[in-house]
Amino acid sequence: MKIVSEQNGITIFESALYRTCAAVIELGNTVMIVDPNWLPDEVAFIAAYVGEHYWNHSQYLLFTHSDYDHIIGYGAFPKAKVIASAHFKTNPEKVKVIKQIIDFDFEYYINRTYPIIYPKVDILIEENGQMVTLGKKDIIFYHASGHCRDGLFAVIPDKKCWIAGDYFSNIEIPFVDYDYQAYLQTVYSAMDILKQYPLVELMITGHGDPATSRTDIEQRIQRDIAYLELIKTENVDEALISQCIRKYNDNPTMWRAHKKNLEMALRKP
Numbered sequence: 197m198k199i200v201s202e203q204n205g206i207t208i209f210e211s212a213l214y215r216t217c218a219a220v221i222e223l224g225n226t227v228m229i230v231d232p233n234w235l236p237d238e239v240a241f242i243a244a245y246v247g248e249h250y251w252n253h254s255q256y257l258l259f260t261h262s263d264y265d266h267i268i269g270y271g272a273f274p275k276a277k278v279i280a281s282a283h284f285k286t287n288p289e290k291v292k293v294i295k296q297i298i299d300f301d302f303e304y305y306i307n308r309t310y311p312i313i314y315p316k317v318d319i320l321i322e323e324n325g326q327m328v329t330l331g332k333k334d335i336i337f338y339h340a341s342g343h344c345r346d347g348l349f350a351v352i353p354d355k356k357c358w359i360a361g362d363y364f365s366n367i368e369i370p371f372v373d374y375d376y377q378a379y380l381q382t383v384y385s386a387m388d389i390l391k392q393y394p395l396v397e398l399m400i401t402g403h404g405d406p407a408t409s410r411t412d413i414e415q416r417i418q419r420d421i422a423y424l425e426l427i428k429t430e431n432v433d434e435a436l437i438s439q440c441i442r443k444y445n446d447n448p449t450m451w452r453a454h455k456k457n458l459e460m461a462l463r464k465p
Contacts, residue, residue, distance in 0.1 A: 201406060214403055216265055223352075225331050230258045234268060236309065259279070262293055264300070278317050284317060285320060298312060336350070337351075362401075364399060369457070
């Protein structure tokens with residue numbers, strides 16, 4: 197597990213798989229662990245980091261959404277209370293998500309020393325703009341549907357930080373796995389969120405590099421909007437699409453995701 201950034205009480209980790217990110221954020225006498233993932237040694241590295249640096253802090257786990265790669269480390273933090281959305285708690289595909297973890301581990305002969313279970317939510321985020329205070333630091337949550345149904349954004353003004361989950365990656369196009377219109381609404385709402393918090397200058401994304409300036413954050417939002425607007429009609433300009441996708445990552449995975457995105461964008465309500 198690689199540490200890609202360590203400043204202002206925010207440590208960002210990057211997995212070798214899909215450059216998936218996790219974070220550990222100091223909040224006074226509390227520490228919040230975001231989406232600990234992937235491989236057992238990587239999850240253990242994060243847990244050891246928390247144990248070394250924040251051994252006397254109350255622990256909270258934030259799950260930005262219920263994709264299996266983001267909840268895979270849950271069992272390694274038995275003392276932590278869980279923060280997640282209401283849709284995360286009522287997810288009708290809990291069994292499927294756990295099976296994805298089990299199947300992944302089985303395929304690659306992976307053994308974990310902690311239980312593979314779906315997270316039990318202690319702090320439920322039900323309202324858009326809901327505030328939770330941890331260690332005297334306010335965290336404001338926003339619904340972020342589209343990639344999946346149960347996504348969350350989290351803004352920590354005192355840390356000048358925005359946790360974006362699987363949105364606004366610099367290496368992945370939008371993955372519209374749940375609903376195209378909801379995704380479009382989420383990315384447009386992101387511009388309003390950015391304006392609402394003029395001091396935010398760090399965005400932690402689920403994959404790839406963090407955005408480290410407001411300009412970078414705004415450009416990522418605009419780029420995702422541009423891509424999503426391009427695919428919403430049947431007469432898609434393939435040259436423009438190709439140019440757009442290559443700004444993220446010219447990887448076969450992006451083209452497969454794009455094909456699915458087209459189907460989602462043109463799906464009838």
